Amino acid sequence: MEPGSAQSLGTTGNLPGVGLASARKTLIEASNVEKSYGATRVLRGVSFQVRAGEIHALLGGNGAGKSTLIRIITGLTSRDAGGIDLRSSKADRTSPIIAVVHQELALLPELSVAENIGIVHARSGWSLISRRRMREIALGALRLIDPAIGEEIIDLPARKLSLHEGQIVEIARALSTGAEVLLLDEPTANLTAGETAKLFSVLKRLVREEGIGIVFVSHRMREIRELCDVCTILRDGVTIANAAPLASLSDGEIVQQMGQPTQRQATHRNPQQNPRQGSPIELLGPGDVRISILSGTILGLAGAPAGPTGLIAALVGAGPGAGWRLSGEGFGDRFPSPAAAARAGIGFVSGDRATKGILSQLPIVDNVLAARRVRERRRIVAAAERQECRDLVSALKLKAGSIWDLPASLSGGNQQKLLVARLLGLPLRMVVLEEPTRGVDIGTKHDIYGLIRQMADAGAIIIWWSTENVELLELCDAIFAFDTDGRPKGFLPEDRYTEGGLAELTGMAA
Amino acid sequence: MTDATNGTTTTNKLRTTRFRVPAVLFSYRTEVAIAAAIVVLLLAVGMFVPAALSMGNLQNIIQAAAPLIIMSLGVLLVVVTGGIDLSVGSVFSLTGMVTALAMASGADGLTASAAGLAVGLVFGSINGLLVTVVGLAPFVVTLITYAVAGSLAFIVTNGRSMPIGAPDFWLLNSGEIIPGIPNHLLFCIVLMVALEYVLRKVVVGRWFYAVGSSAIAARLLGIPVLRIKFAAYVASSLLASFAGLLTVSYILNAEATAGASLMLQAIAAVVIGGASLFGGTGSAIGAVLGALMITCIQNGVNLIGVNSFWQGSVTGAAILLAVLIDRFSNKNRI
Amino acid sequence: MKMKTILLAALAAAALSSASYAEDKKTVAYIAPSLDIxxxxxxxxxxxxxxxELGMDYVEYTSENSPAKQMDNARTAVTKGVSAIVIGPVSSTSTPPLLDYLAKQKVPIAFAGIGPQPGLTNYTSSVTANNYETGKAQAKFTCELAKERGSKKVGMLSLPQDRENAQKYLKGAKEAxxxxxxxxxxxxxxxxxxxxxxxxxxxxxxxxxxxxxAIYGMYDEAGTGAAKVVETRGLNGKIGITVADGSPTTIALLKKGAIQGIFFQEAVGQGIDGTQQVYNALTGAPVTQDMALVMPLVTADKVDSPEAKKVIARVFPPSN
Structure with a gap:
């Protein structure tokens, strides 16, 4: 692997033959790629090109085959049919360097951040390690996205990073390779608005000055419009639109081609309809902050990650929780453990679904019923459970082959649905959700909104943290905002219940 | 935009106060702690039996520890990749038996040693192939080879112990390639330094940690995960084999039960030395110190004359202590 | 069709094998606690x-140090129709249920090496080493070696003291x-x-x-180990070594003078004597219920004598 030093990324590249659209060279050409997993045909003849100097949006609903296509291009998965043609625009190479940011973080938890970035720069297994050089590369790459973050985390093992920091490290790694092609699968899912903006400016500069090709997978229309030149849309393993200029398509057309419902469903907030009973539960925060919530309410949390994560930690008994306390009938001051929180009737869907959500070695049926079995103290795995699970699966429109399949057979969005579905129908007093719609397509998102509203209507308090302000505004009864330092800022006033109002309050545009 | 970056700064400020520690010393903190514990242990035993601190006794400890040290270094490689090797004790025994048998049928020391090391190569390859190509769990795979190699050790000579015929064979263990340093000590030092160097300073060494840290992520990064795992099992068996050879050279006798108790000791040594059985951590120096610690405990118990049944409990306490030190100096997030 | 042939063949084989048991030739089963020792x-x-020699057939089972496996072995042996059993039990305490069962089946049983639980009488014979007396004899000899070398101080490499034979050795040794x-x-x-x-x-x-x-070695490997250490330290002859059990390895050391005396555990002899006793029981000849053999001492100077050779023949097979 050709080591691209971080410095070279910062300077202006003088590559010959790049710059004009007409001279754009095709770096990757996938033609009629097919792939099946067992009886499921994931890709049924997909064609896709990546050209130098172009940012290419790869769009499609969950399970459309985007991640599979990326894995095939990078050689991690074999293809059943079709061709992949790789060409480099550099004279001394035949195939381009391809760097990937995978949807699920590919970090080495026990290795330091410097090593996580530096490890891909080795010429061969037998070359020696220079810690100094590794650090330089890593720092240079990290600073491209966030100048403040580098020194602080560079020597930490990756397992100590937050999701957010992990994402930055992973993007930095991809940038540091000096790749000709960057494949970014939902790279902004864990980033703040500021970091996203910075990442975009880096990407745009790389395309403009170095002439690299970028594939960008995202569900966020605004980001796609802001960044990308052309788009390819996949649906059910087939290319629907091939390298269509984005400017030629409206949002509605794109959503339609993806096979998603264009109509917003009637899930969004409707404060008059919810009768709220009982005494409110109060969250007491640092500096005399007092949040009072009635049952049946959906409370959104917005702002920099530090704020919501602290509050959520307190709610689910996962730690000291930045000084938050809980007060209400049947609740203790704070929960000593997650089990205590669960016993008190608090359900939790972690944002880290791979390691803290899905039971990866158990079939779907056990995953769906896990919380129920605990809550209802079921001692026997009854035959009736199977029907119960099948009903749930079909009600949720889970795209699952069989309830005995492992969750890994589901797409990311469907896994997320499964996690939310776990809590459905349980007598919960409070449901805490950490970014349940991260990396989820629009259709699935609306399914999840529906589930959340359903739980609220059943009388639970919903505490929902999202980094997408739009969806908070759409669904929540009230939004509590944190500022960029994670300090509680207060409720979003009714008269400012708009994106602008929320951006102003949090200091973050989403 | 500037506001947003400020947000991340605060989270990091919080952390800085918690985690800032000098890097080099911090990365060897477990090793330093064990080394200190060994010294304390020796001094404590020395209070009861002054001879414990004599040169002679220290040489005894080194000699007794040498096979365990070498075996532990092999086990460490497997443990770092997130696996486990239960077969090392059996491979150790079988190597001795095969070597002795080869000599008994007229082979010279070198040929017989090669035959012995071939045992390690064969069983290491079997372990490696079953773990990587077939994809079986390391515990199961090495449980199988543990049983098979263990029983073969009895089968080859019908359970009899075999004396060594070759007159110069003792030189392997007790000779001095470098005058003043017996070979077993030399081997330990060379292997430890070489392994520590590779694990820390050579890219391939970091790949071992990467694989043990997260095999999936390592694969996504293009690290040859299967080849690394295969190499770990072959190295582990080969080193166990070499340890067996060394022991036979020392006592000039091969026994089918020779390695039976060593497998758990080697795993214990690696754990005491700071390795996690979940993979991704551990050091060669730590494994060596762990092996020394276990041997020192045995030596101390013998010298003081405590009932030897207590050995296990004392070793257990040492493991607990080591793991606790590691745990509390290195708190995980929830 | 094929299935039928196989079934028929299996039936025929079973019939044949049971017929062979129906013959008058007697079979003795040997149940070992483990065969890796x-x-x-x-x-x-x-x-x-x-x-x-007695014209009996021989079958062998191993209990893998498990009392349950030992019981299974006995049942299997009886079901197969053996006439008598010689057993090295897993432990003395594991024997009562075994003896109850065999007494009901009227199968004679002789113990070798390790005896039945004290107090039991429903067995044919128990051929064991007299550990207590041997301990006394070995300690006396070891003490002499120490005194010859100018000191009264001796050390011991013992078997684990949770073993009954080890406790008896030690009791005798301490007294001596x-x-x-x-x-x-x-x-x-x-x-x-x-x-x-x-x-x-x-x-x-x-x-x-x-x-x-002087060093008292209670098991064979102890003698080999002690001899090795004494040699390495250049103390040949300055520290006396005695050992119980005996093997080709220790006999070689005895011949070299690295070990001064071996108290032989007559393993082969116990098998021979045990078999003779169950044969006697089957044929109605008189039996000796308890045979506690004192382990014979062979010293370095007498190792090539005919008496010593006779002793060694009762220790291990000639092939060793």
Whole structure:
């Protein structure tokens, strides 16, 4: 692997033959790629090109085959049919360097951040390690996205990073390779608005000055419009639109081609309809902050990650929780453990679904019923459970082959649905959700909104943290905002219940 | 935009106060702690039996520890990749038996040693192939080879112990390639330094940690995960084999039960030395110190004359202590 | 069609094999606690040879140190129609249910090496080493060696003291040491029963007590280990070594003068005697219920004598 030093990324590249659209060279050409997993045909003849100097949006609903296509291009998965043609625009190479940011973080938890970035720069297994050089590369790459973050985390093992920091490290790694092609699968899912903006400016500069090709997978229309030149849309393993200029398509057309419902469903907030009973539960925060919530309410949390994560930690008994306390009938001051929180009737869907959500070695049926079995103290795995699970699966429109399949057979969005579905129908007093719609397509998102509203209507308090302000505004009864330092800022006033109002309050545009 | 970056700064400020520690010393903190514990242990035993601190006794400890040290270094490689090797004790025994048998049928020391090391190569390859190509769990795979190699050790000579015929064979263990340093000590030092160097300073060494840290992520990064795992099992068996050879050279006798108790000791040594059985951590120096610690405990118990049944409990306490030190100096997030 | 043929063949084979048991030829079963210890192989050799001499068939089972497996083995043997059993039990305490069962089946049983639980009488014969008397004899001899070398201090490499035979050896040894005026300054117990462990322990023994002049080895590997250490330290002849059990390895050391005396555990002899006793029971000849054999001592100077050769023939098979 050709080591691209971080410095070279910062300077202006003088590559010959790049710059004009007409001279754009095709770096990757996938033609009629097919792939099946067992009886499921994931890709049924997909064609896709990546050209130098172009940012290419790869769009499609969950399970459309985007991640599979990326894995095939990078050689991690074999293809059943079709061709992949790789060409480099550099004279001394035949195939381009391809760097990937995978949807699920590919970090080495026990290795330091410097090593996580530096490890891909080795010429061969037998070359020696220079810690100094590794650090330089890593720092240079990290600073491209966030100048403040580098020194602080560079020597930490990756397992100590937050999701957010992990994402930055992973993007930095991809940038540091000096790749000709960057494949970014939902790279902004864990980033703040500021970091996203910075990442975009880096990407745009790389395309403009170095002439690299970028594939960008995202569900966020605004980001796609802001960044990308052309788009390819996949649906059910087939290319629907091939390298269509984005400017030629409206949002509605794109959503339609993806096979998603264009109509917003009637899930969004409707404060008059919810009768709220009982005494409110109060969250007491640092500096005399007092949040009072009635049952049946959906409370959104917005702002920099530090704020919501602290509050959520307190709610689910996962730690000291930045000084938050809980007060209400049947609740203790704070929960000593997650089990205590669960016993008190608090359900939790972690944002880290791979390691803290899905039971990866158990079939779907056990995953769906896990919380129920605990809550209802079921001692026997009854035959009736199977029907119960099948009903749930079909009600949720889970795209699952069989309830005995492992969750890994589901797409990311469907896994997320499964996690939310776990809590459905349980007598919960409070449901805490950490970014349940991260990396989820629009259709699935609306399914999840529906589930959340359903739980609220059943009388639970919903505490929902999202980094997408739009969806908070759409669904929540009230939004509590944190500022960029994670300090509680207060409720979003009714008269400012708009994106602008929320951006102003949090200091973050989403 | 500037506001947003400020947000991340605060989270990091919080952390800085918690985690800032000098890097080099911090990365060897477990090793330093064990080394200190060994010294304390020796001094404590020395209070009861002054001879414990004599040169002679220290040489005894080194000699007794040498096979365990070498075996532990092999086990460490497997443990770092997130696996486990239960077969090392059996491979150790079988190597001795095969070597002795080869000599008994007229082979010279070198040929017989090669035959012995071939045992390690064969069983290491079997372990490696079953773990990587077939994809079986390391515990199961090495449980199988543990049983098979263990029983073969009895089968080859019908359970009899075999004396060594070759007159110069003792030189392997007790000779001095470098005058003043017996070979077993030399081997330990060379292997430890070489392994520590590779694990820390050579890219391939970091790949071992990467694989043990997260095999999936390592694969996504293009690290040859299967080849690394295969190499770990072959190295582990080969080193166990070499340890067996060394022991036979020392006592000039091969026994089918020779390695039976060593497998758990080697795993214990690696754990005491700071390795996690979940993979991704551990050091060669730590494994060596762990092996020394276990041997020192045995030596101390013998010298003081405590009932030897207590050995296990004392070793257990040492493991607990080591793991606790590691745990509390290195708190995980929830 | 094919299935039927196989079934028929299997039936025929079963009929034939049961017919062979129906013949008058008697079979003796040897149930060993485990066959990875050469001692139990040697007992088996004795049983086998004696059975051949008496015109009996021989079958062998191993209990893998498990009382449950031992019981299963006995049932299997009886079901297969063996006439008598010679057993090295897993432990004395594991024997009562076994004896109850065999008494009901009226199958004679002889113990070799390890006896039944004290107090039981429903067995044919028990051929064991007299550990207590042997302990006394070995300690007396060891003490003499120490005194010849100018000290009263002796050390011991012991079997694990949870074993009954080890406790008896030790009891006898302590009494004899006291009577002969010797000091047992330290005793280390083995756990792995390997030579390398014995080497380590002998080293530790001499490090802690450099003034020890004789070492009492309670098991064969202890003798080999102690001899190795004494040789390495250049103390040949300055520290006396005695050992119980005996093997080709220790006999070679005895011939070299690295070991001064071996108290032989007559493994083969116990197998021979046990088989003779159950044969007697089957044929109605008189039986001796308890045979506690004192282990014969062979010293370095007498190792090539005819008497010594006769003793060694009752220890392990000639092939060793």
């Amino acid at each position: 050469s001692y139990w192989q040697w007992v088996g050799y004795g049983v086998k040879e004696k059975a051949k 040491f006291a009577a002969a005026g010797c000091d047992l300054v330290q005793m280390l117990e083995t756990r792995g029963l390997t030579i390398s462990e014995a080497v380590t322990q002998a080293n530790d023994l001499l490090t802690a007590n450099p003034d020890i002049k």
